Amino acid sequence: MPTKKLRIVLIAPRSEHSWESLGLGYIAAYSYRFGFTPEQYTFFHGQFDTDETIVAGCAEADLIGFSLTSFQTTAALALIREIRKINRRARIVWGGYAVHGLGEAELSKLYGHAVDCFVQGPGEEGWLEVLQSESPPRFVRRELMKDLNRCPFPDRELIRVDRHFAKLAALGEGRKTSMELQRGGCPFDCIFCAARSFTREHGSSRTAENMVAEMEELRDRWGMDRDSMVLMCDAEVFLTPEMGRLAELKKSRGVEFGFGMNVVASTLLNKGARQVLEKLVGAGLREVWMGVESGPxxxxxxxKPNTPDQIREAFRITREMGLVRKGYFILGFTPEETRETVLERIPFIEELDPEEVGFSLYVPVPGSLDYRHELHKGIDYASSCEYHNTFTRTKTLSNGELRELQAYLVDHFKERAAYRQRRGEQGGPRIKRAAGRSGC
Ligand code: B12
Ligand code: SF4
Structure with missing residues (x-):
């Protein structure tokens, strides 16, 4: 194939809730450095484009890249069935967490009939390999780039962040978008988390200059002003000295938007980390999102490297800093969960007093320690989400009982339940007053 003339379609298939497809924005932007051009790319997002539009848009494509979590694979397979009716020659490539955490034999067996090539782990260099090769390998995995500043900022024009802004505006919400800060992997091993399948390399980070340059682009090109909110989409942000420099630079360059991020509670507690956190608060940090997961x-x-006391302390100091604190809980993440252990979250949450709480129902995902392929390969991810599935049960609780308990907790904390969790409502007064979006 004359690679520089390729017609490329990138697709983020339907999923229950979704953010901008930054991953596709990244891989496209990286390819521009090697002679590929934005004009070669067409992008579709299942939240805004119908299946018919997406399929028709693939008729002339040479290469079709899908970005997928496990929850989107069924939608992708359905699209591919239709695409194949009108285009048998395009090469189909999958990337994202749906593929990072599975072995080659598993991927071949589950999806090999529909997919030509799987790119695992960080996607930029793997995608380039696919673009530049006449016959790329079936499986590509590149490690995290040593110098993360070599990654260009994602092409937000291509991934149409304007449509996300318009959607939020129609919902009466302010301007929000997402950005990735550090990108390096997580050193921890929470049993339910797939982060380890992306990369195990921890500690490298974009420089403060690089991160703030992207923030300036969000301000100057995308209108992110002091009333806007950026959701940092790193699995966790670690409070390194570089983050302190980022705070200083963001302020000095007049980047005023607010932002929120995931943090591991126990990592906030040493003096150095606290000072960095304080600097970030001075630079617009408004929210911290902490996975508490369980009762004591x-x-x-x-x-997760958290004890109940560390959680208490992290919630206390972040309240003192004036932050909106969101606490996330996962019900049924262990077979040991009982009615009593679910309900012991209530006094614990009352003690922590977060501004927002979310109660998800555990489902094992590929890439996490707890995922056992033979046991879990039949899970129907297409009808699962963070808040519901029909799979999980524990030694003493059926799936129905877990869901009832979940509903009970949501009702008990209705003033602060994550607003996506309360279908059809626009958010309780306490949340709307202060919080941003935790998904949409
Ligand atoms: C934002 C987010 C959400 C949002 C939006 C999700 C969406 N579908 O848009 C919300 C809050 C709604 C959400 C919900 C859920 N999420 Co979520 N979420 C994230 C989060 C924090 C950020 C995603 C992101 O923007 N990453 C940044 C971009 C740049 O990375 P990326 O997309 O992975 O892209 C890179 C590579 O993967 C690769 N790549 C990606 N696509 C492609 C395509 C091609 C062709 C190629 C070559 C390469 C490539 O290259 C990119 C650049 O290196 C991730 C964790 C994380 N940090 O990635 C979890 C994550 C994706 N979520 C996860 C899960 C489990 C869920 C939930 C079930 C809730 C829960 N229990 O945690 C639900 C299910 C939602 C659904 N139906 O999809 C898991 C997915 C695991 C899996 N096996 O699928 C993750 C990985 C968290 C984790 N560490 O376990 N989530
Ligand atoms: S949940 Fe957070 S701390 Fe735990 S492994 Fe995943 S990213 Fe790391």
């Missing part, structure tokens, strides 16, 4: 008695089974 089963916390040690999550694999």
């Amino acid at each position: 008695s089963l916390m040690h089974l999550t694999g």
Whole structure:
């Protein structure tokens, strides 16, 4: 194939809730450095484009890249069935967390009939390999780039972030968008988390200059002003000295938007980290999102390096800093979960007093320690989401009982339940007053 003339379609298939497809914005932008051009790319997002539009848009494509979590594979397979009716020659490539965490034999067996090539782990260099090769390998995995500043900023024009802005505006919400800060992997091993399948390399980071340059682009090109909110989409942000420099630089360059990020509670507690956090608050940090997951008695089974006391302390100091604190809980992440252990979250949450709480129902995902392919390969991810599935049960609780308990907790904390969790509502007064979007 004359690679520089390729007609390329990138697709983020339908999923229950979705953010901008930054991953596709990244891989396209990286390819521009090697002679590929934005004009070669067409992009579709299942939230805004119908299946018919997407399929028709693939008629002339040479290469079709799908970005997928496990929850989107069924939608992708359905699209491919239709695409193949009108285009048998295009090469179909999958990337994203749906493929990072599975072995080659597993991917071949599950999806090999529909997919020509799987790109695992960080996608930029793997995608380039696919673009530049006449016959790319079936499986490509490149490690995290040593110098993360070599990654260009994602092409937000291509991925049409304007449509996300318009959608939020129609919902009466302010301007929000997402950005990735550090990108390096996580050193921890929470049993339910797939982060380890992206990369195990921890500690490298974009420089403060690089991160703030992207923030300036968000301000100057995308209108992110002091009333806007950026959701940092890193699995966790670590409070390194570089983040302190980022805070200083963001302020000095007049980047005023607010932002929120995931943090591991226990990593906030040493003095150095606290100072960095304070600097970030001075530079617009408004929200911290902490996965608490469990009540005190089963916390040690999550694999997360948090104790109940560390959680208490992290919520206390972040309240003192004036932050909106969102606490996330996962029900049924262990077979040991009982009615009592679910309900012990109530006094614990009351003690922590977060501004927002979310109660998801555990589902094992590829890439996480707890995922066992033979046991879990039949899970119907297409009808699962963070808030519901029909799979999970524990030694003492059926799936129905877990869902009832989840509903009970949401009702008990309705003033602060994550607003996507309360279908059809626009958010309680407490949340709307202060919080941003945790998904949409
Ligand atoms: C934002 C987010 C959400 C949002 C939006 C999700 C969406 N579908 O748009 C919300 C809040 C709604 C959400 C919900 C859920 N999420 Co979520 N979410 C994330 C999060 C934090 C960021 C995603 C992101 O923007 N990443 C940044 C971009 C740049 O990375 P990327 O997309 O992975 O792209 C890179 C590579 O993967 C690769 N790549 C990606 N696509 C492609 C395509 C091609 C062709 C190629 C070559 C390469 C390539 O290259 C890119 C650049 O290196 C990730 C964790 C993370 N940090 O990635 C979890 C994550 C994706 N979520 C996860 C899960 C499990 C869920 C939930 C079930 C809730 C829960 N229990 O956690 C639901 C299910 C939602 C659904 N139906 O899809 C898991 C997915 C695991 C899996 N096996 O699928 C992740 C990985 C969290 C984790 N660490 O376990 N989520
Ligand atoms: S949940 Fe957070 S701390 Fe745990 S492994 Fe995933 S990214 Fe790391």
